[in-house]
Amino acid sequence: MKPIFERKINYYETDGMGIVHHSNYIRFLEEARCYWLDQFDIPYSAFEKLGISIPVLAVNCEYKHHVAFEDTILIKVFVKEYNGVRMTIGYDVRDKNTGNTVIIAETKHCFTDKNLRAVNLKKHLPEFDKKFIDLKAEI
Numbered sequence: 001m002k003p004i005f006e007r008k009i010n011y012y013e014t015d016g017m018g019i020v021h022h023s024n025y026i027r028f029l030e031e032a033r034c035y036w037l038d039q040f041d042i043p044y045s046a047f048e049k050l051g052i053s054i055p056v057l058a059v060n061c062e063y064k065h066h067v068a069f070e071d072t073i074l075i076k077v078f079v080k081e082y083n084g085v086r087m088t089i090g091y092d093v094r095d096k097n098t099g100n101t102v103i104i105a106e107t108k109h110c111f112t113d114k115n116l117r118a119v120n121l122k123k124h125l126p127e128f129d130k131k132f133i134d135l136k137a138e139i
Helices: 024-039 044-049 126-137
Strands: 004-008 056-063 072-082 086-095 101-110
Touching: 004 024, 024 056, 024 072, 024 086, 024 101, 072 126
Parallel strands: none
Antiparallel strands: 004 072, 056 101, 072 086, 086 101
16 A cells, blocks of 8 residues: 655645645655655665765646645655656645645656765665665556
């Protein structure tokens, strides 16, 4: 079963119109991505302990429906593309109460060492590489 990240909207995340400010969705995606990685026993902290970073190269969000204070969103995270050095993570964000799609998003990442040189997980962390390959196959 694919884990779903659940998050309740805080008042401070809303704007003058009473809806979630668009910039907050980037944070929600990161929270969901960290939760998702933890669920598959490949947490960010494990990468960092091994000297590997996973910087964000790009973010794309398509806003479909708004949510407001005290609404709850459900975020499904999945691997769209992966080649050992780069990956694209997809997100399906829905309003828990209505089922409406709130945003469809993706983030692009790469794996780097502490000097920001590309790292190929196939060579350096084959056990993590296999997990990402398996996750991509679940789409």
